Amino acid sequence: MPIISLSSFKGGVAKTTSAICLASLFCEDGTTLVIDADPNRSATTWAKPGGLPFQVCGEKEAAKLMRSQKFEYIIFVSPQNFGVGNYSGIQDQRNR
Numbered sequence: 001m002p003i004i005s006l007s008s009f010k011g012g013v014a015k016t017t018s019a020i021c022l023a024s025l026f027c028e029d030g031t032t033l034v035i036d037a038d039p040n041r042s043a044t045t046w047a048k049p050g051g052l053p054f055q056v057c058g059e060k061e062a063a064k065l066m067r068s069q070k071f072e073y074i075i076f077v078s079p080q081n082f083g084v085g086n087y088s089g090i091q092d093q094r095n096r
């Protein structure tokens, strides 16, 4: 399961746009999850109207979702200072 992480100290550098575009591409090959760990929740807002061919969830829901469902691709969006503890929680699910 490849995990692609998009993070940056600087805002407005196309993290969200890239995440949505990459997820649109990868979901044609396999089930894809976008983990929106950016406090501004832009990817979540984009997904709100529904109809996207992939799932978007917050970092807190991600572990539970990854236990109940198998994803082929994970796209992870976060600010640069996302905590190491949070990463390892998600990594644990990946290793199951």
Ligand SMILES: Nc1ncnc2c1ncn2[C@@H]1O[C@H](COP(=O)(O)OP(=O)(O)OP(=O)(O)O)[C@@H](O)[C@H]1O
Residues within 6 Å of the ligand: 010, 011, 012, 013, 014, 015, 016, 017, 018, 038, 040, 042
């Ligand atoms: N390839 C591109 N060409 C031109 N404009 C772009 C491109 N990718 C993104 N943008 C524009 O740049 C702006 C910032 O993009 P985006 O919201 O994806 O960045 P971000 O890094 O997620 O920002 P934030 O830090 O606010 O979450 C948006 O207005 C978006 O439409």
Ligand SMILES: [Mg+2]
Residues within 6 Å of the ligand: 015, 016, 017, 038, 040, 042, 043
């Ligand atoms: Mg963003």
